[in-house]
Amino acid sequence: MGEPSDKRPKIDVDECTGCGLCVDVCEQECIDLVDDVAKTVKPEACTGCGDCVEECPVEAVIME
Ligand code: SF4
Numbered sequence: 204m205g206e207p208s209d210k211r212p213k214i215d216v217d218e219c220t221g222c223g224l225c226v227d228v229c230e231q232e233c234i235d236l237v238d239d240v241a242k243t244v245k246p247e248a249c250t251g252c253g254d255c256v257e258e259c260p261v262e263a264v265i266m267e
């Protein structure tokens with residue numbers, strides 16, 4: 204698991220393929236697929252670890 208950070212993931216819906224890898228990797232269950240696109244459904248639980256960013260094969264997750 205990555206280091207906690209103040210940054211939070213933002214998903215580029217135009218790039219997301221809906222593969223679900225970021226959903227699976229997030230230990231806090233912050234991300235889910237909504238209409239086949241990743242969405243941060245529980246942003247308050249996010250630790251900013253960045254694991255979802257590293258997991259995404261198309262770089263659709265950006266920390267900001
Ligand atoms: S940064 Fe970490 S805790 Fe936050 S959504 Fe991504 S994997 Fe989950």
Ligand code: SF4
Nearest residue numbers: 219220222223225259
């Ligand atoms: S890992 Fe990337 S492409 Fe796959 S669902 Fe998540 S944001 Fe979309």
